[in-house]
Amino acid sequence: MSQPEHPDQILPHGRVLRYTFKERLNHWVAALSYIYLMLTGLAFWTPSLFWLTALFGGGPLSRMVHPWVGLIFTVAVCVMYVFWHHQMGFEEVDKQWWNSLQYYITNQDEKMPPAGRYNAGQKLLFWTFLFGGFLLLLSGVVLWFTESIPWSWRYLRYMAVLVHPIVALITIGNFMIHVYMGVFAERGAFGSVIRGDVSLAFAKRYHPGWYKEIVGSTEPTK
Amino acid sequence: MSQATLRINKISGHAGPVPGEDTQRQDLVCKLIDTTTCIGCKACEVACVEWNDMPFSPTVFDNTYQTMPETRWNYWNLILFNEHVREDGTLQWLMRKNGCMHCAEPGCLEACPSDGAIVQYTNGVVDFQQDHCIGCGYCIAGCPFDIPKMNTVTKRVYKCTLCTDRVSEGLEPACIKSCPTGCLHFGTKDDMKDLANARAKQLQEHYGFANAGVYDPPGVGGTGVIYVLHDVTKPEIYGGLPSNPSIPLSVKLWKHPLKWLGNLAIVGGLVGLFVHYLKFGPKPHEEEDITKTKDAA
Numbered sequence: 120m121s122q123p124e125h126p127d128q129i130l131p132h133g134r135v136l137r138y139t140f141k142e143r144l145n146h147w148v149a150a151l152s153y154i155y156l157m158l159t160g161l162a163f164w165t166p167s168l169f170w171l172t173a174l175f176g177g178g179p180l181s182r183m184v185h186p187w188v189g190l191i192f193t194v195a196v197c198v199m200y201v202f203w204h205h206q207m208g209f210e211e212v213d214k215q216w217w218n219s220l221q222y223y224i225t226n227q228d229e230k231m232p233p234a235g236r237y238n239a240g241q242k243l244l245f246w247t248f249l250f251g252g253f254l255l256l257l258s259g260v261v262l263w264f265t266e267s268i269p270w271s272w273r274y275l276r277y278m279a280v281l282v283h284p285i286v287a288l289i290t291i292g293n294f295m296i297h298v299y300m301g302v303f304a305e306r307g308a309f310g311s312v313i314r315g316d317v318s319l320a321f322a323k324r325y326h327p328g329w330y331k332e333i334v335g336s337t338e339p340t341k
Numbered sequence: 342m343s344q345a346t347l348r349i350n351k352i353s354g355h356a357g358p359v360p361g362e363d364t365q366r367q368d369l370v371c372k373l374i375d376t377t378t379c380i381g382c383k384a385c386e387v388a389c390v391e392w393n394d395m396p397f398s399p400t401v402f403d404n405t406y407q408t409m410p411e412t413r414w415n416y417w418n419l420i421l422f423n424e425h426v427r428e429d430g431t432l433q434w435l436m437r438k439n440g441c442m443h444c445a446e447p448g449c450l451e452a453c454p455s456d457g458a459i460v461q462y463t464n465g466v467v468d469f470q471q472d473h474c475i476g477c478g479y480c481i482a483g484c485p486f487d488i489p490k491m492n493t494v495t496k497r498v499y500k501c502t503l504c505t506d507r508v509s510e511g512l513e514p515a516c517i518k519s520c521p522t523g524c525l526h527f528g529t530k531d532d533m534k535d536l537a538n539a540r541a542k543q544l545q546e547h548y549g550f551a552n553a554g555v556y557d558p559p560g561v562g563g564t565g566v567i568y569v570l571h572d573v574t575k576p577e578i579y580g581g582l583p584s585n586p587s588i589p590l591s592v593k594l595w596k597h598p599l600k601w602l603g604n605l606a607i608v609g610g611l612v613g614l615f616v617h618y619l620k621f622g623p624k625p626h627e628e629e630d631i632t633k634t635k636d637a638a
Contacts, residue, residue: 163454163477165600166356178455178475179496226621265478266491266498270581276482277591280452284595288603292610299614304623324624 128333133319135333137311142202146312149195152188153294159185160287186263189256196252203245206236212328213239228324235328240300244293251290258283351461353453369465369530370508372517373537374438375569376579377544377553378524381406381420381436388519389418392504412439414490417501418516421580433571437579438516438525441488441501443467443565448588449500451596452483465530465565466505471497485561485586503565533567540569560587 128136138146159181162171172181215232216223216239222230223240231238237245261268261279268275301308307321322330348367352359386408390397398416400409407422423435447467450459458473459480469480469489476496480489489498504514512518513527526536537555544553554573557563568582576582 163475163479165604166354166454166456167604169354169356169454169456172475178473182475182477183496224617224621226624228624262478265481266493270487273482273487273589277589280479280482280595281591281599284599284603288606291607295607295610295614299618303618306623 129319130316134316135319135322136315137317137322138315140315143312143315145195145198145202149192149199152192152195153290155188156185156192157287157291157294159188160284164284164287186259189259193252193256196248199245200249203237204249207242207245209239209242210235213242216240233327233331234325236326236332238326240296244297247293248290251286251293254282254286255290258286348463349460350463350465351447351450352457353450353459354456356456365463367463370503370565371465371528371530371533372443372503372514372566373526373528373533373569374566375524375526375537375540376435376437377540377548377550377569377571378522379420379436379438380522380524381422381434382521383408383420384519384521385438385516385525386416386418386420388515389501390416392507392515393417393502406434406436412488412490412500414492414497414499417441417499423578423580425578435571435579437568437582439580440566441467441503442486442561443501443503445562445564446588448483448485448561448592449480449489450483451588452479452592454479462505464508466503466508467565468502468505469498469500471499474498483588483592485583485588530563530565537567537569541573544569544571556582558583558586560585 130136155175158171159175161168162178162181163169163185169178172178175181175184212232212234216234219231222228223238258279261275262283265276265279301312305321305325307317308325311317311321319330319334322333348365349359349361389395395415398409398413403410405422405424406420408419409416412419418438418440421435421437421439423437425433425435427433443466445465447459447461449469450461450467453459454477455473455475458470458475459467460470461467474497476491476498478489478491478498480498481491488500490500491498504512504516507514517525517527526533528536534555534557537557541553541555544550550571552572552574554570556568556570556573556576568576568579570576570579572578576584
């Protein structure tokens with residue numbers, strides 16, 4: 120039996136630490152700022168949802184605060200990169216994971232290839248938000264100071280008004296699946312980002328590769 | 342507040358039909374600017390700041406007969422001066438009174454996300470309602486003429502109102518009233534087109550301007566401000582008047598196909614996730630697995 124690589128993550132009562140306090144805190148800074156950005160952004164996106172600005176102090180205030188919250192979100196995404204990027208590289212198992220996606224969708228997780236600490240879907244979410252966040256920042260700065268852009272550079276505005284909503288829609292799609300998985304589909308996942316721990320059974324079921332790292336073997340050690 | 346605000350044809354950022362749409366019909370109003378008889382006296386500029394109660398702001402002298410480099414949030418009407426070198430080497434001074442064109446299909450209104458911040462009255466006047474403006478600047482992206490200007494302190498966007506407060510009371514705009522040469526005219530769109538065409542014909546037949554013509558660009562559905570130009574084939578020489586203006590393609594894509602595709606995708610996604618939950622439900626509870634793990638052990 121191989122030695123556990125991260126035995127310090129094991130907590131009493133069959134629990135295991137998945138996210139440290141710093142990771143959780145940063146996750147919620149990103150999550151809450153993203154929710155604000157999404158709701159105010161959707162208000163600016165379509166007249167049918169313009170009423171959402173009323174929830175945030177009206178149109179002018181929403182427009183004024185949106186870019187600043189965008190900066191907070193950017194910082195949180197950068198911190199996520201520092202925390203997690205070395206765990207987010209695509210590996211051979213991730214390719215198999217995508218090929219087996221149908222089993223994941225239909226809750227036949229026992230047929231899934233053994234994902235590591237993050238499965239291929241989570242890795243995609245991470246990179247989507249990292250690169251998406253970067254594009255949203257670039258196009259967002261253009262829209263933030265749109266009146267300062269000279270007429271001869273107007274094509275920047277024309278690009279920004281397309282890039283910002285397209286990338287936002289892609290992140291919203293990822294966000295919806297992320298929330299659905301974390302809150303509704305994978306029981307135990309939401310707790311992991313609140314209290315930080317999951318059960319060993321959760322680790323073994325959804326992240327067998329990670330489980331192996333913790334306990335040093337695919338078999339339970341107790 | 343004038344009665345004109347009640348007769349609205351188009352409204353920005355508005356879900357559903359325009360209130361009171363088609364209940365009243367009005368003649369389209371139009372300002373005709375004959376650049377061939379403009380002497381660049383700036384009376385219209387002064388009348389504009391006077392009537393609209395805007396203080397004269399500091400300007401930059403750039404050795405031309407132009408008051409300032411471009412229009413500002415509180416300077417809506419600016420005569421652009423251009424010294425055009427003709428093909429035979431002679432010079433021509435071009436004066437073009439620049440301001441909002443009051444497009445029939447306004448790009449600013451198309452781009453605006455705020456309900457009622459930009460309206461088009463049934464008489465064709467496009468008017469900004471600053472009390473509904475959220476200061477996003479999308480109108481600046483939507484305008485093909487570089488007209489909306491933001492007050493960066495109050496974050497509100499302004500432009501020429503075509504003196505809608507005067508027009509709705511049966512008066513002509515302040516600039517028209519002040520023009521000493523009669524190069525500015527105001528009336529119905531049909532009358533102004535007739536007058537403009539007659540003047541263009543006169544320029545062609547009697548003054549040697551073979552390319553004289555009327556600038557009423559169809560790319561934005563025609564405009565509520567039309568020009569008579571000495572050379573209608575080269576509007577760019579009049580301080581960058583676009584030869585074929587239209588709402589920028591990216592703004593059209595953003596506000597039409599992308600918006601509907603995006604909204605469909607969001608609603609489809611929500612429905613899809615809900616149906617998934619009904620069909621497959623959550624993944625098996627972790628406790629079930631713990632039992633299995635114990636059994637295996």
